Amino acid sequence: MNESGEDMAKSNEKRLDKCIEQAFQSNPEFTTWFLSRTGFANDAGVYRWSRSDNPWSTHPQETIDPATGEPVVKYVQSETDILVVFSRPNSGPFALHIENKLENGSFTSGQPERYKSRVTYWLNNPKYGAYVDFETVLIAPHVFFEKHRIDGEKFDRYVSHEDIAKYLPEFRTSGRGTDDDRVNFKIVAQTILRAGIWLIRHGYGRLMILPYAAPSGLYWRCAFHPPECFDEDVYRYTSGTKQMVLRGDPDIVMSSTMTPQALAELIAERAPRDVLALCEGKASQAALDWLQQFEKVLDEGYIPEAFNNDDDPAAERWALLGDDDSVGKMASQPGYRVPS
Structure with a gap:
């Protein structure tokens, strides 16, 4: 893919990131449906706070030292595409860390593993919504998930773009941005x-x-x-x-x-x-x-x-x-x- 193609794909991904964040903010029907696909389906979650500007940080990541075969901790940098925090009546707030992939996208090396270590590191941090529980969620077209199933299953949940498109038409083309799917x-x-x-x-x-x-x-x-x-x-x-x-x-x-x-x-x-x-x-x-x-x-x-x-x-x-x-x-x- 040439540079302009990469820029266009990134722009489309950011557009979908913002679209789904706005849905959590203003569309209770969508929010209820999406939460039903997670482990928080029965928690009566209410939208509280979100970011879709790729919040990131430096955090510890456990890896295996290839020389010794022993686990070692290194500090790495990584980001979440969409972070959404919800309140609930009988417990502390919980978060969804959402990774959004387009049809022709790919995972960087160790990306799914860094999700788990990063979101754990952010627990109880006011900068990231002070959540006490979380799940990681991959959203992507079916074709992406089938192609990258091994890494995709490292996330807690998977929700397809095709299912999201039943509520948000922008996802019908996996972010390719055809005129037919844009708001007229x-x-x-x-x-x-x-x-x-x-x-x-x-x-x-x-x-x-x-x-x-x-x-x-x-x-x-x-x-x-x-x-x-x-x-x-x-x-x-x-x-x-x-x-x-x-x-x-x-x-x-x-x-x-x-x-x-x-x-x-x-x-x-x-x-x-x-x-x-x-x-x-x-x-x-x-x-x-x-x-x-x-x-x-x-x-x-x-x-x-x-x-x-x-x-x-x-x-x-x-x-x-x-x-x-x-x-x-x-x-x-x-x-x-x-x-x-």
């Missing part, structure tokens, strides 16, 4: 708009939602802003960034597991404090009534656009764009004014 524009737009709705209903009742097309007509955009403050963004998105819905550390990429509430909470967490404060307050009854109408429009599959009215581009009614190129209209958000 409508899902991205709908999730963003519903995140705005969630914020209005949960303490940011003065927040304004502004969906519109770029002047070129090539991109759909959406901004959340305080009343009458079009240049002060709580949040802004352009379809030019595709599935990248929130920049930061880390960047947030839309996946099939991302819920409007999860995105809304991330937006609120990263928004400028002073700008977000201007949106605080209880939503008016007119705004709440409009949200119901807005949700109905979204349920019907439409995506709204301001400034897209053939009769009067400056009108305060928004255009509704459907799958079949149909165009409808809806009232704009109460308090909305066309920017001058």
Whole structure:
């Protein structure tokens, strides 16, 4: 594989790492199913903390000295792909250390063995979630597991990409990233708009939602802003960034597991404090009534656009764009004014 191919594979693997982490964070159905495949199936585990940025450390590893045949301890460096920690009602927290492999991947020498020694070394360490129990889990396509079964069985559990794909479509192609399996524009737009709705209903009742097309007509955009403050963004998105819905550390990429509430909470967490404060307050009854109408429009599959009215581009009614190129209209958000 050439360098660009290796880079692409690594990028796809990281994308799937983040996807499954977000699923644990925001998809209880997936979490319950995944835990049912582990030894913690009956522990009523609740998501507590996670990392998918390859946490690593130096740790002791017992090996056999080839010269003497005696066990010796050496210090090695290694990493976990995805670390997820869960709380449970009747005992201390437990962790899943997940190794993610793509179809054409491979194990490095001693990698499965280092998982066991590393995760044991991290027990009770607050830096890694202070877990008191753990399992190691290999997730990979069937073809990878069959090819590397001896090393694969050194993990406590194996869960196939094919099974995960029943919940997370991104895993259908083992991370090769075909366009068919990526989250499409409508899902991205709908999730963003519903995140705005969630914020209005949960303490940011003065927040304004502004969906519109770029002047070129090539991109759909959406901004959340305080009343009458079009240049002060709580949040802004352009379809030019595709599935990248929130920049930061880390960047947030839309996946099939991302819920409007999860995105809304991330937006609120990263928004400028002073700008977000201007949106605080209880939503008016007119705004709440409009949200119901807005949700109905979204349920019907439409995506709204301001400034897209053939009769009067400056009108305060928004255009509704459907799958079949149909165009409808809806009232704009109460308090909305066309920017001058």
